[in-house]
Amino acid sequence: MNKTVNETTVLPQLRHMFAMPHARSFLTVVTSTLALILVCLLFAPSSVTWGALSGSLPFAAIIAIVGLGQLLVVQQGGFDLSLAGSVSLAVVVSTHYPQGDNALLLTGVLIAIGCAILAGLANGILVSFFRLNAIVATIGVNALLYGAVFAVSGGVPKTTTTLLAAIAGGQTFWLPNAVYFALAALVVVSFILKKSVAGRRFEAIGANPLATRAAGLRVQLHQLLAYVYAQLLYCMAGVLIAGITREPTAFQGDSLLLPSVAVVVLGGTSLLGGRGFPISTVIAAFFLNQLSQFALAVGVPYSAQTIIQALALGFGIGVYSVRWTVNVTRQPKPA
């Protein structure tokens, strides 16, 4: 009898606590990150020194920004494989158009933003209005974007402008500027998603497009806009990479596609769509980046570095697959 009372009083509280998927994903990713930092401190203390962090944080910021973009698309049950092309296009437009001239940088960035909006509209229209499979549509748009990359650059990198290098690669108050850009992106995405009417509708549509359509929401428009928002974030990441690496290649986006999906999954967002967790995604980006720094700092051969990353990623995703809240969320049987 006591047990039943206990269940009826304590369990709902527990359930309430764990019923917040945000808290769960947040807890998981924070715990994993803290565990990783502990492992780093034990086995590769150099990877968590301030020098190492200030060098690697800009790359974590980039992964966080593209992760946020991918998150918005995944929330609508989609996938955006055009990320590689759009990041690369932003890189080449923001380096080739100014040709090293600071005065032309702003125009270059605006052109990159224009391209991003066009690519987002193309993706969005194909997926939401023509009902094309997201993977197929975005692969097609990715090919178009790479066509544009070649048209702009001929596949050849250009040295970035000094102004962009200072903005994207510089530091303010001991933190790399790229981190502030990522935090700004996080605040904007979180605020709009969680606190604005449009954001709440956006999440609801991702969770159940049919029900929300029946409720009179403009499902297709929101789905379309997800791709546009995502492209804008990719564009931001591309411009930042152009500044951080000084002489970026024309294919800088290629290596970001997998991490973008990985951080969304590690952040706890379902690939089937629905609620998104921007903060967890950003922390997951730090986790993923720190993991690769750990592998580098340990000094293992390159093959082992890739294996460590793959294993850790598999482990991280595995943690989510185990339904570890199943016991507390189960309804108590009637006494």
Added chain:
Amino acid sequence: MKCSVRQKLALAGAATVIALACSSLAQAETPSWCGSKKATIALLDGYGGNSWRQVTTASGKQEALKCPSITKYEYADGQGDTQKAISDIKAMAAKGIDALVVFPDAGPAVLPAITAVYKSGKVIVPYRVEAGGKAGVNYNKFIGTDFKNDGANWGNFIKSVHPQGGNLLFLSGPAGNSQGLDELAGLKSVLGPEYKFLNPDPFDVTNWDPALTQKVLTAEIAKNNKIDVIVSDFGPSLVGALPLFKQSGRSIPALATSDGNSLGCFWTDVQRDNPDFKLFTVSTENDNVRLAVQWAVAEATGGKPPQEEIFKGPVFENSVTGKPHPVQCRKDLPGQIYLSAELSPEDQTKAVSTK
């Protein structure tokens, strides 16, 4: 004005002498590797998407056109796609091009296409990257690059600036690439055990990607308090990463690498604040293609083949001795040109500006 017969004769004589002198001058300008048989030539890249390849392509064209018997120069870029690289090689041969100079990025995967072209009676000269096979069986000649020589040059510089030994960091491209392994062999042929390599054996993998280079260097700087010399086979990719030393409050160490305008200008800008930053570069070896073109043209036009079969990249800059050159920087020109190349900086600028 009237001229006497004697004057006319003198004039005619003088004209003949000038004409003969001019023709002999023209003949002196025609290189020995250029024969009299008319021929067409093509340069085929497996992956042409960087400024090094653009400068190299323009260099190859300039070299081929030194020979008046060459009537046409063509170029194809495999764009990193092995299938396209193979079909490019076959298509050029089918179009009736007489001599092909191939950069076989995909390695042995393109050997069957190279062999087929060779067997059909065309001249084909792969260069720089080994595709396997044998000269006279699969192709006319393979023009390799002496990467060990680069490694030995770096080693000698390291010995000169740190004679007592020191800590080295060696960065190269993709895992297991033969260029990096050869360079390491060259380094070790000169340096004794007092020189310690801090990187995992055989080298830190960077894929020659500036972003990955930056990540790798971040980890190495944090891990190693004392790095005396960084050795890298792609200097310009370090420009974004070297400021990391400043963030850690340390001087950039000595650097033994390959040249690039952006790197030279970077050194010029920061060397005053970085007392340990000594720069030594070997040529980025754009002129490797010239030797390959000379061989192909000689075979196709009936000229005399050059004596060298392996390209040895010369030493270019040394900030300590200033020999053979002090560090070069042309701020008025793009960062992604190579002042060590024979092609003039202005022509290189044109080459890297074409889309």
